[in-house]
Amino acid sequence: MDLAQALLEGNRRALAQALTLVETGGPQARMLLAALFAHTGRAHIVGVTGAPGAGKSTLVAALAAHWRRTGRTVGIIAVDPTSPFTRGAILGDRIRMQALSGDSGVFIRSMASRGRLGGIARATGDAVAVLDAAGFDMVLVETVGAGQGEVEIAATAHTTIVIETPGAGDDIQAIKAGILEIADLLVVNKADRDGAEQTVRQLRAMLSLADLPADGWTPPVLTAVATRGEGIEAIAAATERHLAYLRESGRFAGREQERARRELRLILQETALARVHARVSSSDWDALIAQIVARTLDPYAAADQLLDRAWSNAGG
Amino acid sequence: MDRPIRVLIAKPGLDGHDRGAKVIARALRDAGMEVIYTGIQQTPQMIVEAALQEDVDVIGLSILSGAHMTLLPRVMELLRDHGMHDVLVVAGGIISDEDARILKEQHGIAEVYGPGASTHDIVRFIQEQCRTRA
Numbered sequence: 001m002d003l004a005q006a007l008l009e010g011n012r013r014a015l016a017q018a019l020t021l022v023e024t025g026g027p028q029a030r031m032l033l034a035a036l037f038a039h040t041g042r043a044h045i046v047g048v049t050g051a052p053g054a055g056k057s058t059l060v061a062a063l064a065a066h067w068r069r070t071g072r073t074v075g076i077i078a079v080d081p082t083s084p085f086t087r088g089a090i091l092g093d094r095i096r097m098q099a100l101s102g103d104s105g106v107f108i109r110s111m112a113s114r115g116r117l118g119g120i121a122r123a124t125g126d127a128v129a130v131l132d133a134a135g136f137d138m139v140l141v142e143t144v145g146a147g148q149g150e151v152e153i154a155a156t157a158h159t160t161i162v163i164e165t166p167g168a169g170d171d172i173q174a175i176k177a178g179i180l181e182i183a184d185l186l187v188v189n190k191a192d193r194d195g196a197e198q199t200v201r202q203l204r205a206m207l208s209l210a211d212l213p214a215d216g217w218t219p220p221v222l223t224a225v226a227t228r229g230e231g232i233e234a235i236a237a238a239t240e241r242h243l244a245y246l247r248e249s250g251r252f253a254g255r256e257q258e259r260a261r262r263e264l265r266l267i268l269q270e271t272a273l274a275r276v277h278a279r280v281s282s283s284d285w286d287a288l289i290a291q292i293v294a295r296t297l298d299p300y301a302a303a304d305q306l307l308d309r310a311w312s313n314a315g316g
Numbered sequence: 317m318d319r320p321i322r323v324l325i326a327k328p329g330l331d332g333h334d335r336g337a338k339v340i341a342r343a344l345r346d347a348g349m350e351v352i353y354t355g356i357q358q359t360p361q362m363i364v365e366a367a368l369q370e371d372v373d374v375i376g377l378s379i380l381s382g383a384h385m386t387l388l389p390r391v392m393e394l395l396r397d398h399g400m401h402d403v404l405v406v407a408g409g410i411i412s413d414e415d416a417r418i419l420k421e422q423h424g425i426a427e428v429y430g431p432g433a434s435t436h437d438i439v440r441f442i443q444e445q446c447r448t449r450a
Binding site: 089 | 319320322341342344345346347348349350351352353354355358361362365366368369370371398399400
């Protein structure tokens, strides 16, 4: 395939078009991903998540600049939310990444969450695969502001960085509890503000309560002022240490397995639904939905019927 | 496939007034487009690089500094250098009729909008152009 070949040879326009293709999905996207698959598995995939305004874009830009100085190439995927009403989106993460402009060792792509089935998880995973195949040493994925996406990123990334800010206080205790389970690194950004030390103490206290394996990885709690580049080197070093830990402890293989299992499941879900849509007419859908509304058919039985039809039509 | 129109909104040059650009960005978003907003003080190189990486269908350039006759042709030249002939480029700002005519006829800017332009017209123009190009 021409696009795959051009991408592998380092053509940046081909890379951009490949990302558009996998984001849109469909048979051509599948062919492309199949052609690229053998070239994936080399990049260190790093996820960055946290609440809106925590400084994700700024931290990603600073980390990218750091890794460029050490000679590594960096691909970045920055996800912003799609409006559920208009399907439109404003993708503004590049504003904080301008210092990376003009460097051919960096490639930044903004993605809208688009909210389709399998949604951002599948599209992000595929976009990561494309950047990985294109040969970037580091692939950084910046999620939308904290929410469901943060758990998904942990399944896509090797190393997940969770950003907190000082003074968020008790309001986010619940989020923190969820975040502790996916964070490989915790960063308190905007650490020049009041309350930074307290936030660090709180996070460490929560970690000490968490049920971490004694021989395992304890997520370090680091501080940063990303706008000034402070603390970035330590975060980069801890990120690299985490990958080394995954490899040495044998957990890397386990994560890869989990990643593959999850990816396969997502693709299967999406493919199965697409097949049902392709094989069952919309009037048949409407008829089933009417029966459900009338309480003459339960939704599980309706789903079974749809699956039966999708597969029996295929044979005939 | 049914995919949203992707638009890069950029401000070349040194003026810092991006209210107009933000209003347009918002209008395009509300029309269902994905708008990549890059902020102020962009060089033509930065704009074209971002457009390439983001694989956009449209570039909207907002310029109030008066330097449009040097910066906008430069953007068009760089787009051609990268083989990006298929990207629709529109401009908005304080641009005289005569300059607008030259930008359109000699440099390939698709449309030029002045201070009174309605966002509705801009949205419709982009939608129509993208439909015929698709």
